[in-house]
Amino acid sequence: xxxxxxxxxxxxxxxxxxxxxxxxxxxxxxxxxxxxxxxxxxxxxxxxxxxxxxxxxxxxxxxxxxxxxxxxxxxxxxxxxxxxxxxxxxxxxxxxxxxxxxxxxxxxxxxxxxxxxxxxxxxxxxxxxxxxxxxxxxxxxxxxxxxxxxxxxxxxxxxxxxxxxxxxxxxxxxxxxxxxxxxxxxxxxxxxxxxxxxxxxxxxxxxxxxxxxxxxxxxxxxxxxxxxxxxxxxxxxxxxxxxxxxxxxxxxxxxxxxxxxxxxxxxxxxxxxxxxxxxxxxxxxxxxxxxxxxxxxxxxxxxxxxxxxxxxxxxxxxxxxxxxxxxxxxxxxxxxxxxxxxxxxxxxxxxxxxxxxxxxxxxxxxxxxxxxxxxxxxxxxxxxxxxxxxxxxxxxxxxxxxxxxxx
Amino acid sequence: xxxxxxxxxxxxxxxxxxxxxxxxxxxxxxxxxxxxxxxxxxxxxxxxxxxxxxxxxxxxxxxxxxxxxxxxxxxxxxxxxxxxxxxxxxxxxxxxxxxxxxxxxxxxxxxxxxxxxxxxxxxxxxxxxxxxxxxxxxxxxxxxxxxxxxxxxxxxxxxxxxxxxxxxxxxxxxxxxxxxxxxxxxxxxxxxxxxxxxxxxxxxxxxxxxxxxxxxxxxxxxxxxxxxxxxxxxxxxxxxxxxxxxxxxxxxxxxxxxxxxxxxxxxxxxxxxxxxxxxxxxxxxxxxxxxxxxxxxxxxxxxxxxxxxxxxxxxxxxxxxxxxxxxxxxxxxxxxxxxxxxxxxxxxxxxxxxxxxxxxxxxxxxxxxxxxxxxxxxxxxxxxxxxxxxxxxxxxxxxxxxxxxxxxxxxxxxxxxxxxxxxxxxxxxxxxxxxxxxxxxxxxxxxxxxxxxxxxxxxxxxxxxxxxxxxxxxx
Numbered sequence: 001x002x003x004x005x006x007x008x009x010x011x012x013x014x015x016x017x018x019x020x021x022x023x024x025x026x027x028x029x030x031x032x033x034x035x036x037x038x039x040x041x042x043x044x045x046x047x048x049x050x051x052x053x054x055x056x057x058x059x060x061x062x063x064x065x066x067x068x069x070x071x072x073x074x075x076x077x078x079x080x081x082x083x084x085x086x087x088x089x090x091x092x093x094x095x096x097x098x099x100x101x102x103x104x105x106x107x108x109x110x111x112x113x114x115x116x117x118x119x120x121x122x123x124x125x126x127x128x129x130x131x132x133x134x135x136x137x138x139x140x141x142x143x144x145x146x147x148x149x150x151x152x153x154x155x156x157x158x159x160x161x162x163x164x165x166x167x168x169x170x171x172x173x174x175x176x177x178x179x180x181x182x183x184x185x186x187x188x189x190x191x192x193x194x195x196x197x198x199x200x201x202x203x204x205x206x207x208x209x210x211x212x213x214x215x216x217x218x219x220x221x222x223x224x225x226x227x228x229x230x231x232x233x234x235x236x237x238x239x240x241x242x243x244x245x246x247x248x249x250x251x252x253x254x255x256x257x258x259x260x261x262x263x264x265x266x267x268x269x270x271x272x273x274x275x276x277x278x279x280x281x282x283x284x285x286x287x288x289x290x291x292x293x294x295x296x297x298x299x300x301x302x303x304x305x306x307x308x309x310x311x312x313x314x315x316x317x318x319x320x321x322x323x324x325x326x327x328x329x330x331x332x333x334x335x336x337x338x339x340x341x342x343x344x345x346x347x348x349x350x351x352x353x354x355x356x357x358x359x360x361x362x363x364x365x366x367x368x369x370x371x372x373x374x375x376x377x378x379x380x381x382x383x384x385x386x387x388x389x390x391x392x393x394x395x396x397x398x399x400x401x402x403x404x405x406x407x
Numbered sequence: 408x409x410x411x412x413x414x415x416x417x418x419x420x421x422x423x424x425x426x427x428x429x430x431x432x433x434x435x436x437x438x439x440x441x442x443x444x445x446x447x448x449x450x451x452x453x454x455x456x457x458x459x460x461x462x463x464x465x466x467x468x469x470x471x472x473x474x475x476x477x478x479x480x481x482x483x484x485x486x487x488x489x490x491x492x493x494x495x496x497x498x499x500x501x502x503x504x505x506x507x508x509x510x511x512x513x514x515x516x517x518x519x520x521x522x523x524x525x526x527x528x529x530x531x532x533x534x535x536x537x538x539x540x541x542x543x544x545x546x547x548x549x550x551x552x553x554x555x556x557x558x559x560x561x562x563x564x565x566x567x568x569x570x571x572x573x574x575x576x577x578x579x580x581x582x583x584x585x586x587x588x589x590x591x592x593x594x595x596x597x598x599x600x601x602x603x604x605x606x607x608x609x610x611x612x613x614x615x616x617x618x619x620x621x622x623x624x625x626x627x628x629x630x631x632x633x634x635x636x637x638x639x640x641x642x643x644x645x646x647x648x649x650x651x652x653x654x655x656x657x658x659x660x661x662x663x664x665x666x667x668x669x670x671x672x673x674x675x676x677x678x679x680x681x682x683x684x685x686x687x688x689x690x691x692x693x694x695x696x697x698x699x700x701x702x703x704x705x706x707x708x709x710x711x712x713x714x715x716x717x718x719x720x721x722x723x724x725x726x727x728x729x730x731x732x733x734x735x736x737x738x739x740x741x742x743x744x745x746x747x748x749x750x751x752x753x754x755x756x757x758x759x760x761x762x763x764x765x766x767x768x769x770x771x772x773x774x775x776x777x778x779x780x781x782x783x784x785x786x787x788x789x790x791x792x793x794x795x796x797x798x799x800x801x802x803x804x805x806x807x808x809x810x811x812x813x814x815x816x817x818x819x820x821x822x823x824x825x826x827x828x829x830x831x832x833x834x835x836x837x838x839x840x841x842x843x844x845x846x847x848x849x850x851x852x853x854x855x856x857x858x859x860x861x862x863x864x865x866x867x868x869x870x871x872x873x874x875x876x877x878x879x880x881x882x
Contacts, residue, residue, distance in 0.1 A: 045478075049776055049808050309799045324814035328781070335820065337805040338479070342796030342826040352811040352818035 006062050011035065013068050014121050021090040021124070026101055030110065034120035037111035044113045044216075044242060046271070047302060047334055054300040054332050055242065055271040060214060062118075065186035067149035071124040074147060074174065080139025084165065085130035089154060092128040099130055103158050107192035107222050107248075115216045115242075119152045119188040126154035126190075131163040131199070138391075140167040146209065147174035150186040157192065159199035159227075166202040168394050172237070173210040185213045187238075193221035195229050197251065202230045204394045208401060209237040211266065220246040223254035225280075230257040232389055235270055236401045244273040249283040249311075259388045260289035261398060263405050264297025264329070274318075275304040278311035278344075287318040287348075290385045292378055293329035294405075301331075305346055306338040314341065318348035323355065323381050325374075355381075375406040425521060426651040427514045429623045431540065435494040437625075441465060444595050447494045451563050451598070456574060464584035464594025471588040474714065479772065479804055481712040481741040486686050491627040491658050493596040495540040503564035504536065504546030515539050522649065524618050531862065532645075534559045534615040538630055540622060541598040552611060558604035559615055562631050565602030572604065576633055581664040581692040581720075589714075590690040593629050593662040600630030600661070605640040605671075614643040614676075614862060619661075621650035621685070627658040634664070636671040636699075643674040645865065649709065652682035656711070663691035667699035669723065674702040678865055680872055681709035683739060689715045697723030697752075704731045704860060707742050708872045716774060718747035721755035721786075728757040731857050733869070736769030736801070737876055745775035745806075746790075750783040750813075759790040762854050764873075766797035772804040779811045779818065787817035794824040795853055847877050 014035050018028040047054040079086040085096065092100060110120035127142050144153070159165055171187065187209055195201050201221065209215060215238040221229040231245045247256035258274040276285040287303050305316040322331040335348040355377045363373035382402055389395040433450055435443055444465050448458040473483055499505070499512060508516055508525050519525060519537050528535045534548030536559065543561035552559070558569065565573050578584055584594035601617045621628050636642055650657055659681060667673050673693065681687050687710040693701040703717040719728040730746040748757040763771035773792045794803040805822045827849050835845035851858075851870060858866040 047808065049778075049810065052810065312799075322811075324811070324816075327814045329814060330781075331809075331811045333809045333811075333820075334807060335805075335822070336807075337794075337803070337822055337824055339794070339796065339803040339824045340801075341799040342801065343799070344796070345825055347821070347823040348805070349819070349821045350807075350809065351820070352809065352816060354814045354816070 034110035034117045037117040041114040072148040075144040081137040083135045084137045089126045123152040123154040129157040131159040131165045133160040136164040142169045145174045152188045155191040161196045162198045164200040168204045170206040189217040191219035195227035197224045198226040204232040215241045218244045225251035226253045228255040233260045235262040240269045242271045246275040252280045253282045255284045257286045262291040268297045271300040273302045278307045278314045281312045284315045289320045294325040296328045298330040301333040303335040309340045312343045314344040316346040320350040432498040433496040438489040468591035503561045504543040506547040533613040536617040538599045556606040562600040589660045589688040597629045597631040603634040607637040608639040610641040616645040618647045624653035625655040632663045638668040641672045646677045650682045657685040661689045665693035667695040670698040672700045676704040678706045687713040691717040693719045695726035698725045702729045707734045712741040720749045725754045730759040732761040734763040738767040740769040743772040747776045750779040750786040753784040757788045761792040763794045765801035765803045768800040770802040776808045781812040784815040790820040792822040
């Protein structure tokens with residue numbers, strides 16, 4: 001996709017980023033390979049129907065959005081327990097270089113698409129989480145603030161055999177106390193999760209960037225035998241968000257849950273994708289997404305349940321529900337089943353609708369004013385996904401953002 | 408013998424698979440050039456405007472890409488238009504079809520006898536058209552409909568005799584040649600098909616049927632069906648298709664346009680049993696005015712690859728649409744079918760019911776689109792897809808797309824995929840059925856909600872086809 005070539009990008013830019021961080025040679029090579037991949041990689045696939053392209057990534061002006069050498073963020077990382085390693089990527093090489101080298105890029109290929117290649121070539125922030133065998137931690141938190149034109153983040157989670165970890169990540173825009181960057185911005189977030197045998201990873205992500213920001217986020221996990229990866233993907237901010245959350249169920253008996261929420265107001269555009277590949281026996285997946293749209297906001301949803309030829313005894317479920325609060329909003333959805341093994345129980349459903357008139361009437365008849373009644377019903381709409389969020393603090397944060405948007 | 412018994416007792420395989428020696432009065436060269444198009448138009452003695460439309464469609468065809476960039480699109484690499492014989496006029500005396508079977512050459516009459524068409528005509532139909540290769544050879548309708556002003560004739564004849572209507576509706580409003588590559592191909596070299604006109608407030612109470620048969624190796628059939636149902640009228644049109652199997656591929660690329668007037672009701676039923684070397688790439692579309700109702704009922708059993716997504720544009724307030732689809736894919740088959748509905752007015756409703764069965768390495772896909780336009784208030788749509796799979800060599804995909812631009816709507820999509828329950832089979836076996844019969848019975852039960860919507864002759868035929876597909880294929 002040479003039309004997207006960014007002039008300010010060169011091998012020199014990439015070398016400077018790597019040098020400043022004193023990175024090992026293999027990572028520099030990986031970055032340079034990613035840079036090369038930009039020549040041929042295409043933008044992420046976007047759904048097209050006759051006469052319509054659901055999300056227009058082609059319209060993004062990467063030349064203006066990408067400022068590789070001035071990336072800036074303020075990120076707070078807490079481990080909550082000293083048995084788990086939670087470090088900025090750049091500080092982890094001395095001690096954990098081997099673990100990183102063995103796992104980096106094992107889940108996501110840099111040349112997956114143009115935006116992943118860009119991200120791998122240019123990332124300057126991100127977190128390495130390492131959970132050794134048998135360790136059980138619940139309180140890993142990564143709170144990041146974006147303070148520059150563009151920011152590329154790369155996270156790697158390695159959970160060893162029979163370990164268990166809950167990671168909560170949030171990203172917001174800086175309050176401008178530092179140097180203020182006006183105009184459009186671009187945030188790119190790649191997350192790789194490697195779940196070892198019988199490991200259990202819960203990864204919650206909360207994106208609430210300001211409305212000048214374009215966000216690209218791709219999170220993918222791979223499970224070993226009996227492992228479980230549960231994702232919670234909450235999107236509230238950004239002008240345009242493209243979010244992909246994916247699990248490859250490669251181990252027998254492994255499981256994944258992908259819970260998604262979004263709430264769009266004004267002219268926000270959310271392109272939300274949840275995908276799971278069943279590639280082993282006795283695997284289970286559950287995809288649950290709920291979103292609300294107000295004003296002229298627009299959502300695009302694609303859910304894919306792909307059951308491989310050897311995925312005997314698969315259970316796979318998917319639900320997506322969108323609630324429209326405004327006549328001018330638009331909701332597009334495409335839940336897909338790709339089934340190659342008959343020993344499967346798979347279902348999906350999707351609905352789009354508005355607040356139920358009877359429910360509203362009932363509440364109003366109880367003297368609740370229409371606005372409050374509507375807000376109560378919207379909060380109620382999110383309850384099925386809140387219930388899937390096991391971490392109280394994270395649930396509270398998401399609920400708070402919902403309430404904030406209903407004001 | 409009732410028609411039902413007749414269908415039951417006929418050996419279905421023999422009924423579809425026989426071949427007849429190729430005998431034609433006129434056969435075009437292989438391939439597609441402007442010259443081919445001119446020759447076809449001239450052989451039909453068409454008015455100038457039709458030739459111009461054909462040539463315009465040809466230009467679109469030459470420009471447009473193959474639909475290969477779709478996700479998981481069927482493999483069409485073998486479809487080389489230059490290898491196709493686009494036009495074969497059968498050797499008959501009367502153009503536009505005779506109205507007495509006995510006037511047909513023996514081998515053509517025998518073909519349709521074997522397919523059970525004259526028998527069905529006697530018992531259950533208001534009218535019948537039969538196409539052999541590129542042209543209609545038989546066309547008849549009961550007199551009482553003719554008296555009421557109902558028109559049912561060969562499409563080529565309609566161009567001559569109902570020129571104004573055809574000129575207004577033919578590939579101008581519903582299926583423009585620019586819609587897709589195969590619609591463009593169809594527009595360039597279409598031949599045969601039916602023209603149906605039902606005047607205001609007229610209810611045609613028994614179905615009319617057209618049967619399309621390809622007999623020659625390597626031919627393409629491109630019939631065009633145009634149905635105009637005026638305000639308050641009602642008609643049920645049934646289409647059947649088959650061909651014997653040859654080693655070279657055949658191509659069927661039909662075009663269907665249906666105009667459902669205010670409060671009119673049109674049902675369009677298809678049972679497609681093309682041979683497994685046929686590529687079946689059709690464009691079918693209906694436009695429904697205020698209060699109009701369109702029903703598409705499709706059974707896709709045959710063909711090597713099918714790409715078929717009957718569409719309805721709900722243009723007037725309160726218009727409605729029902730889609731009922733059964734697809735069955737066995738070894739080497741890729742049945743990619745579904746539905747498209749555009750809700751462009753308030754109070755419109757649509758329902759889609761799809762059942763598919765994949766076995767022996769076959770692939771079925773439900774590919775569907777529901778679009779609700781801004782302002783189409785109080786519209787509702789419900790899509791339900793169920794798939795049954797027999798083995799892990801087969802593939803069952805479901806790819807619905809929903810585009811909702813209006814908030815006062817009720818939109819629901821559901822899909823399930825599963826295998827035949829071991830317990831169900833065990834139960835039936837314990838009642839003395841063998842494994843094959845038990846599976847057949849479960850499959851019949853699986854598609855029953857759809858077959859019960861069909862006229863009895865077609866339900867029986869569909870069940871026979873399903874049984875035939877199942878026979879001996881179960882381990």
